[in-house]
Amino acid sequence: MNQPAPITGDLRAKAEALGQSLPALLAAADHLARTVMMGEHGRRRAGQGDEFWQYRPAHAGDAARSIDWRRSARSDAHFVREREWQAAQSVSLWVDRAKSMAFSGAKGRETKANRARLLALATGVLLLRAGERVGVAGGDPPKPGRAQVVPLAANLSDDAAEDYGVPDAAGLVAHGRAVFLSDFLGPLAPLQEALAQASERGVRGVLCQVLDPAEEDFPFSGRTIFDSMGGTLTHETQSAGELRARYLARLAERKDQLQGLARATGWHYACHHTGAPAQSALLWLYSALEGGR
Amino acid sequence: MFANLAFSAPWLLVALIALPVLWLLLRAIPPAPIRRRFPGVALLLGLQDDERQADKTPWWLLALRALAVGAAIVGFAGPVVNPPARQAGTGPLLVLLDGGWADARDWPRRIDRAQAAMDEAARMGRPLAIATLTDTPDLIAFRNPADWQGKLAGLAPRPFLPGKAEAWAKILPEGGFDTLWLSDGLDHPGQAALMAALGGHGSVTIVASPRPVYALHPARFADGKVRLSASRLPVSQETSLEVSARGPDPSGVDRELARGILAFAPGADRAELALDLPPELRNRLTRFEIIGQRTAGAVALSDDSLKRRKVAIVTASAEREGLQILSADHFLKQALAPTAEVIEGGLSDLLPAKPDVIILPDIARLTQTEQDGVLDWLDQGGLLLRFAGPRLASVDPVTTGDDPLLPVQLREGGRSVGGAMSWDQPRTLAPFAESSPFHGLAVPADLAVTQQVLAQPGPDLADHTIAELTDGTPLVTRKALGQGQVVLFHVTANADWSNLPLSGLFVQMLERLAVSTRAEAVSGGPDLAGLTWAPEKMLDGYGQPADAGQMAGIKGEALAAALTSGPDADVPPGLYRNEDRLIAVNALPADAKLTAATWPAGTVVEGLDAPGARALGGWLMALALALLSVDVVAALALSGRLPRLGRAAAVLVLLALMPLPQARAQTPTTPDPAADARAVEATRGIVLAHVLTGNPQVDDIADAGLRGLGDQLWLRTSVEPEPPMGVDLEKDDLSFYPFLYWPVTADQPLPSPAAYARLNRFLRTGGMILFDTRDGDIAGFGGSATPEALALQTIAASLDIPPLEPLPKDHVLTRTFYLLQDFPGRFNTPDLWVEAAPPDAEQAEGMPFRNLNDGVTPVIIGGNDWAAAWAVNGDGSPMFPVGRGQAGEDQREIAYRFGVNVIMHVLTGNYKSDQVHVPALLERLGQ
DSSP states (O other): OOSOOOTTSOHHHHHHHHHHHHHHHHHHHHHHHHHHHHHTOOOOOOOTTOOEEEEEEOOTTOOGGGBOHHHHHTSSSOEEEEEGGGGOOEEEEEEOOSGGGGOOSSTTOOOHHHHHHHHHHHHHHHHHHTTOEEEETTSSOOBOSGGGHHHHHHHHTOOOOSSSOOOOOTTOOTTOEEEEEEOOOSOSHHHHHHHHHHHHTTOEEEEEEEEOHHHHHOOOOSSEEEEOTTSSOEEEESOHHHHHHHHHHHHHHHHHHHHHHHHHHTOEEEEEETTSOHHHHHHHHHHHHHHOO | OGGGEEESSGGGGGGGGGHHHHHHHHHHOOOOOEEEEOTTHHHHTTOOOSOOOTTSOOHHHHHHHHHHHHHHHHHHTOEEESOOOOOOOOSOEEEEEOOSGGGGGGHHHHHHHHHHHHHHHHHHTOOEEEEETTSOOOOOOOBOGGGGHHHHHHOOOOSSOOOOHHHHHHTOOSSOOEEEEEEOSBOOTTHHHHHHHHHTTSOEEEEEOOSOEEEEOOOEEETTEEEEEEEEESOOSOEEEEEEEEEEOTTSOEEEEEEEEEEEOTTOSEEEEEEOOOHHHHHHOOEEEETTOOSGGGEEEOOGGGOOEEEEEEOOSSOOOSOGGGSTTHHHHHHHTTTEEEEEEOHHHHGGGOOSEEEEESOOOOOHHHHHHHHHHHHTTOEEEEEOOHHHHHOOHHHHOOOTTSSSOBOTTOEEOSSTTOSSOOBOBOOOOTTSTTTTOOOOTTOOBOEEOOBOOOTTHHHHEEEEBTTSOEEEEEEEETTEEEEEESSOSSTTTBSGGGSHHHHHHHHHTTSOOOTGGGGOSTTTTTOEEEEEEEEOTTSOEEEOTTOOOEEHHHHHHHHHHOOOSSSOSEEEEETTEEEEEOSSOTTOOOOBOOOOTTOEEEESSOOOOEEOHHHHHHHHHHHHHHHHHHHHHHTTOHHHHHHHHHHHHHHHHOOOOOOOOOOOOOOOHHHHHHHHHHTSSOEEEEEOOSOHHHHHHHHHHHHHHHHHHHHHSSOOOEEEEEEOTTTSOOTTOSEEEEEOOTTOOOOOHHHHHHHHHHHHTTOEEEEEOOOTTTOOTTTSOOHHHHHHHHHHHTSOOOOEEEOOTTOGGGTSSSOOSOOOSSSOOOOEEEEOOOTTOOBOTTSSSBOOOSOOOSEEEEOSOHHHHHOBOTTSOBSSOOSSHHHHHHHHHHHHHHHHHHHHHHHHTTHHHHGGGHHHHHHHHTO
16 A cells, blocks of 8 residues: 555546555554654653743843833733754655665565655654754755654655665755664665765754665575666676675675764664564664753 | 387487487576675675585576486387287287186286287287187187177187197198187197197287196095095295185175185195184085185085085883994995984984984984974975884884884784795895985895885875885985985894995985985995986186076086086086086096196297386476476575575475474373372362362362362361362372362363263262353253253263253252252252153152152262352462352352262261151161
């Protein structure tokens, strides 16, 4: 059900598919987020929608618009109604939509794309609950409020046609936060470029590599032709089993590169496997965003 | 074996030339790769394989495939090992069968062989004749093979061996013909002559079977044992045959009466077996047969020679002083002892022994009872043999009336001839008339009769006379009485009146009368001669008996000849009867010897079972299939797809190898410390026990319930039970426990037979089981079939439970400790079943109950869930609520009281029932 409808499908079919997938994804993300809220996140804060923090005497320079007249009328001084969360972060989510994410190494295991979307949306839910502004990179600018969840989910459900995704650093809000979820198996140069742009704008964030256990294990042998998901890349081998060690070395090297890249730009990097429960990854994501180390 | 290899489609083998092409083709095609979608391919780009050799099919796979295809090609070509033989030659073909019993061992194969020859002749257009040497020699006419079809199917082996081969040799048809002789491997008279004659007409092919011939000689009786011997051909290694002795059992059904082993020593052609059988059994024997051999030769019919008749000699009531040699029965005993079972005594003692023959030597008068008994016995076929003597001669028939036990009426006094006071010479016997059973016996010249009793002349005297003196006076007379007969010798049984008892003729006469039988008698000789023997049972070639039907009688001389030289078409094997005597003619005479047929040098001798044609095509195709399936696995392995298949195969193999549930081993009686500790614990005091049902909740409640009941017993009575124990019926010894509480669960497994045995022993030795179906809330017990009640029915079906009845009001359970009228547990249904009181229980005088003094009921069955009412927690508080409020607590109290009563009943039995006698006891004690 989580398979997105093809791009070429007619509008109605697409809408229906979206309508079917969205509530499920939303519910799953909400559910996932709720587990984290209960366990990890206990800080006190004002109730949702109530932005009031305190009244303070109006200083010179305060706009007349900002004076709370009702409060001021009860006394002689002028008071300004101060809001606690006005300095909320803008968080941009980027989930790789490329075909490589549609891979699942075993029957019954969800695809990397699904896991990445779930994680992204759950993170979004958590952040929205905490009052942050959340948006999708390359889409509308980040917005606060619970209602933002639905557009987020809709945005995340899109698919792209290319084999490996390219991060979109264009829509990042300056000094905001960003979450990149991808398998990062494609060429590294676009990622480096995106990260460079992001750090130029003071954006810091998280790189979460989502991999299928099959990609970690390389459980193949015999004569095999490997195709990329989109079919653009092909590699033929006589004995896949012999390639395993070298493949794993390359994968480790790729992870090292990603780690180095993240460290250089002040980002966080972690690798998550679709075989593992999503909660741990979500916890890590949330705390990494919070900690802002 | 490949010398006999042929192909049904040999031209197909040409395809084998194509094998190298296949080699080239297969070499060119590497195994197909698998395509996999894999995002990580980006990381693989540029990686080179270490070795690139797998794109050619490995040589062993090639060899495998070439072998598979080759096997298929050869298989399609239809290879046949031992293709059917072709009978060479042209011109008429004579198929000659021996047709005796020796052929019966493999008759169907002989017929098959003859059939094959016939089919071949039909194909070749050869005229054919089929002849059986056991048939009467007849002209041989060659005909169209198809005409012989019916005759061949109708052929059956005869129960004797061919004996007239030279007669066949004389009537062979003119002209040249080939012969196929299906020989039985034995040498028959005239066989060589026939062979020579056949050889003069054309080629002769002999077909002989390698199967050994076993034949049983007639059984003899010697030294108290039945002696059997068998011959065999060819003489080979040590062999043992089982011989079954058969005969009717007392109800007349044919059964095996004994069995023995005939062991042939290596190199011996004859084996002996002695069977020691009691006379009763021996007299019933009808035939011996070699087990597993269905030929007439392997059957030996038994006749009178094995039978020992029971002859009762009635001794005179008053002991007579005198020399033994002068006694009336001395010579009788001498004559009979070797061949018959002789018993002596008073007539009234002998009649119940049901003898075959009763001999009355000079006993004139019998009491009326004895006479009636003898008449009854005669009606059933007895033979009464009487001898004359002074006493018989002195009877005056006028005063005493006719004696029904005499064949003829006698004149008083008898006569004396040739004595000192007589002018006459002693008389001798006249030759026996043809109608006499003694016909054919030679009369010794020195026979002299000096005294005899005389018969009253009458019209039927001649009919009754079977032997007479030269002057025509009867010496032996006979009369049929009912099924039996009375025979009177008009002389004494000792030498007083004649020297007949001293002669050999006397013994022969006794034999002819079937008074005695002798083994030697049946081997031929004079005692058969002169009689006509009626065939009674005939053997067929397979040794199966059949009624003789309308066969004509056989002359005794012919019978005697058949007994010595073997049966033939005129005297086939079987049983022949003359009056009471039975003679068996067996396929093999006593002293016959099996000799192997000898053929002139240069004769073609074929085996009967030419190895059957075996088509190899199927095997080769199967081999090809197997190789191809190996190839499938190998190809998968090469292309790397095997692991998953391997897993599936491994699962299958594991499933196949899944060990069967192991049979429960009988626990050996080795000391088991755990069981010992348990026994010590169980015997430390009184231990209430409950049956472990396997349902942990139920078991816990039962345990807690018995604990609660035990507490109450401690508090209220002198019974101080130890903590309760759970009992596993399958393992634990029940004998330590006086009482078992058995909560019945619906899904309880049935106890094993061993557990049932323990339970029944427990019940029989005074144990008690309280069955609790725990369903009193939804069903009065036995009212509706709850699952628990059904389970209880199944469990109790194999238990040794007496008849039950609902607990009567005066049952001892109502007063063993507390006076109770109902027996609630958690539920309060009145139904409680105990052992039924004996139906004759009486109301005790002055007491409100009956006299029921015996027995502790072995079971109490109810459904009130007592354990739950009794159950206490660790701190002694009730585990479950009972009822509601104070009424509920009252019910719990009654439940405890019921429990106390049950335990008291178990431990003290009917003690309280005995209280009914207290007044009487006190009275007896005198206050």
